[in-house]
């Protein structure tokens with residue numbers, strides 16, 4: 717995959733937040749038209765990476781190309797949708813009015829609103845106040861707002877967090893449908909069992925990417941049957957690679 721065909725191409729990305737070096741040096745290619753899962757433990761840098769991709773994070777070094785343009789370019793404003801963990805929804809207006817309002821401020825066509833309500837399965841609560849929505853409905857409304865621009869790339873930061881398993885499944889089905897329509901989705905989660913729903917997995921740990929593969933290839937390569945075990949096997953591999961040679965390590969251990 718060359719840089720022009722990738723939805724996202726990152727070379728040598730470094731990000732500091734406060735005094736912490738959160739992403740020391742990161743290279744990544746995200747292919748187009750797939751659901752790509754960004755998985756890793758809490759605090760490993762998933763949100764920081766996503767913020768860098770959508771252009772809301774100050775970076776210290778590196779290059780990020782999104783849909784062929786530099787991350788954060790004005791030209792990407794309508795091509796990239798971003799949904800954060802803090803849903804930006806107005807509680808004291810209805811679902812339908814939220815969507816119409818955001819359509820207006822985003823410069824999107826309000827004629828899309830009924831279609832988005834249907835795609836996000838919010839028909840039964842379209843006239844309900846947003847404050848009365850369940851967690852899953854709120855996530856779907858946030859997603860609906862992100863869909864208003866008809867984005868080619870959707871960056872979704874932990875969209876299924878706090879949802880029950882049934883709602884999680886329905887949201888992942890929606891992601892798969894969107895990808896089938898040509899949208900690229902980068903979806904973060906720290907729930908490893910969501911990995912099987914992705915076309916491709918990016919596993920992160922401590923600001924580094926430890927694998928970027930299809931779920932099937934990842935399991936085969938690590939000789940495991942679940943993403944969680946694959947992650948553990950990869951961690952073990954990287955930790956062992958960091959250890960000093962066996963003899964030296966044993967000697968150090970004996971004197972400790």
Ligand SMILES: Nc1ncnc2c1ncn2[C@@H]1O[C@H](COP(=O)(O)OP(=O)(O)OP(=O)(O)O)[C@@H](O)[C@H]1O
Nearest residue numbers: 733734736738757758759760761762763764765906
């Ligand atoms: N504003 C900030 N100032 C300093 N450090 C920060 C700031 N925001 C985040 N960090 C640190 O950066 C690291 C990565 O955070 P980030 O939110 O990217 O992780 P994450 O993988 O998305 O976590 P989670 O799954 O919990 O959302 C963490 O160690 C966090 O403490």
